[in-house]
């Protein structure tokens with residue numbers, strides 16, 4: 001039976017040693033639509049997309065493009081067939097410029113003397129045509145995450161892709177950047193492209209997509225037109241019968257006297273090109289308080305986190321009630337030993353504690369006991385301490401980092417984007433654990449680009465803009481409008 | 494652990510089998526009879542006590558240098574200075590040994606072991622410091638230290654220490670000798686294998702224990718796996734980088750024990766004979782695992798000894814090519830496996 005669908009994946013099976021990542025998945029995408037694939041972390045979305053893109057070979061199943069069966073041995077073949085993919089983790093050459101990155105591997109002109117002028121004009125034409133704002137001459141190393149993503153999209157378009165796969169593209173974006181991305185995607189759709197949009201944020205899916213396929217534990221559990229479904233229905237499909245109880249901030253109170261957990265006095269941090277990454281930051285966090293830090297990415301949040309954790313030289317004074325526990329913004333780069341087993345990742349930073357070691361030996365039994373406790377407390381899946389961190393899904397990797405840091409019973413916690421790229425279930429669990437730490441008297445500095453998250457958890461919210469503190473508001477007085485204006489650098493309190 | 498040894502074992506057996514296959518191909522290519530060559534190899538290397546003894550002697554040196562490289566590689570640093578560190582350790586040990594003629598063996602031998610490690614560690618001090626403080630790439634700095642070590646020891650031997658008409662120093666006091674295996678097992682009589690082999694094996698076990706069973710070893714591996722994550726968790730990355738290079742240098746420095754305390758009892762110009770560089774290959778084949786190093790060292794020693802023993806039948810160079818071929822095979826296979834894992 002010939003089908004008119006742009007893409008049809010049928011009965012896809014992919015087994016890994018410990019899990020079946022895809023277990024008979026069907027996915028049919030009509031031409032010229034934006035089709036969402038949603039599911040919790042570990043549901044098998046990325047695997048399915050990598051199969052379509054020729055990066056992973058399926059054990060069973062077939063792929064049809066416009067009715068013709070295909071079989072890709074490598075991404076190169078998928079690209080030749082007009083499929084492009086923007087990965088969850090970007091793959092750019094940082095010292096090169098934007099246009100160099102875009103044309104890399106397919107430079108115009110002859111082999112030895114490629115035509116830079118043509119490359120530049122080609123890239124700016126593409127960026128104008130689809131309204132993708134990025135300077136072709138800028139160096140990738142200097143771009144924000146949102147801009148890097150635009151470069152990835154340009155790369156895919158430059159290679160003539162008519163089908164775009166975006167794997168959790170909004171996980172790293174601010175609300176404003178998300179809107180821009182959606183506008184771009186809508187333009188692409190109007191130009192006839194087919195788009196596969198991977199996400200687990202239902203709000204976005206409902207706003208952007210035409211149809212949605214829901215995956216759970218490696219299987220397709222539903223396919224709906226967005227117009228005919230609701231967020232509640234999709235959430236139910238995604239998580240099955242599992243209850244998601246978002247913990248309420250008001251249920252968690254720290255009753256003891258509110259001493260100061262963290263105090264910053266006129267803290268400055270030097271940035272690139274002689275500028276200041278942080279300028280005269282003064283703030284304090286009481287024990288049992290969560291202070292949120294909002295702001296558009298790249299306005300000093302990273303430097304703030306690192307200075308507080310003592311990882312960056314600074315001027316001014318920082319007083320902490322104890323060593324700060326740290327949930328870094330990029331778990332792959334700063335949080336995990338990806339090639340090491342889960343238990344070693346849980347041990348990292350605690351390996352010098354009496355509980356786990358003497359100078360001459362590690363107490364294997366105590367470490368495993370602690371690891372198993374963490375596994376059950378954080379519902380780690382699979383509950384396998386020997387599995388390498390890299391083989392866990394993003395949400396479970398984050399649980400390892402959060403679990404490790406909170407297990408230190410810290411007096412001060414710096415949490416940078418703790419639920420970025422994490423599914424609803426895991427995010428709720430992480431929120432709950434952070435609130436519990438607060439109730440136990442921990443002072444929390446919560447940096448996030450997700451205003452909903454900040455409004456739900458924080459006692460007070462501060463806004464960083466261009467390295468300066470724009471103001472601090474108690475939660476009761478915080479509203480999206482004021483915060484949004486501060487984030488744009490508009491008016492100072 | 495058992496599973497690890499098993500997988501390492503299988504891995505090195507595969508490498509050995511592959512190199513044998515390549516060897517036989519080469520033999521056929523030269524127009525020789527592969528059956529004859531095989532028979533000679535077995536009889537002259539494996540079944541001859543002398544051949545086996547010499548193989549174990551070479552294995553010993555390669556275990557030291559292989560461990561040095563494996564430790565550094567495992568912790569993310571590409572120390573290619575083992576060669577120079579062997580000379581530095583060997584020379585310092587000899588100089589100290591010559592300066593202390595009266596000490597009894599129970600004191601002298603442990604002291605000289607420590608001194609040789611010190612010498613190797615000393616030779617990695619500058620690269621370690623530059624790595625930690627300036628981020629200077631260890632490949633360049635350790636390589637430069639190799640040239641310096643070779644030139645400096647050559648000069649010192651000729652200018653100050655040599656016995657006339659030789660290129661070596663005087664012999665160390667008899668108390669500084671490690672016993673030859675031949676002294677206990679008659680079969681090994683005449684070959685150079687000596688008690689250093691036990692030191693090397695103990696060291697392999699110690700390195701394994703250190704890396705996988707102590708908090709400091711865990712820290713060093715974490716630095717190798719992801720320095721940023723280690724830093725975020727409070728590990729002083731720079732000082733650990735320094736430590737890794739110096740510890741690796743110390744292991745390499747011990748390699749001279751085999752030749753100097755176990756066999757010739759003097760320092761000779763160029764005695765390391767590239768065994769330091771071969772340590773890199775050993776570590777690669779061993780996938781930077783101390784247990785693997787023991788077997789990989791044995792494999793390379795077998796190849797080298799077979800090259801000597803069969804010199805009359807097939808050119809030695811074939812074996813040298815073979816050693817490089819093994820590395821290629823291993824690198825290719827590892828990448829293959831890496832993709833699947």
Ligand SMILES: Nc1ncnc2c1ncn2[C@@H]1O[C@H](COP(=O)(O)OP(=O)(O)O)[C@@H](O)[C@H]1O
Pocket residue numbers: 016017018019020021039040041042043044045046047048391392393394834
């Ligand atoms: N290379 C791999 N080796 C082993 N297991 C893997 C590998 N890649 C993914 N998995 C496992 O497959 C499952 C699905 O992962 P993934 O497709 O990344 O999920 P999603 O993108 O929906 O979060 C997870 O349990 C993950 O641990």
Ligand SMILES: [Mg+2]
Pocket residue numbers: 045046047088167168394
């Ligand atoms: Mg994914």
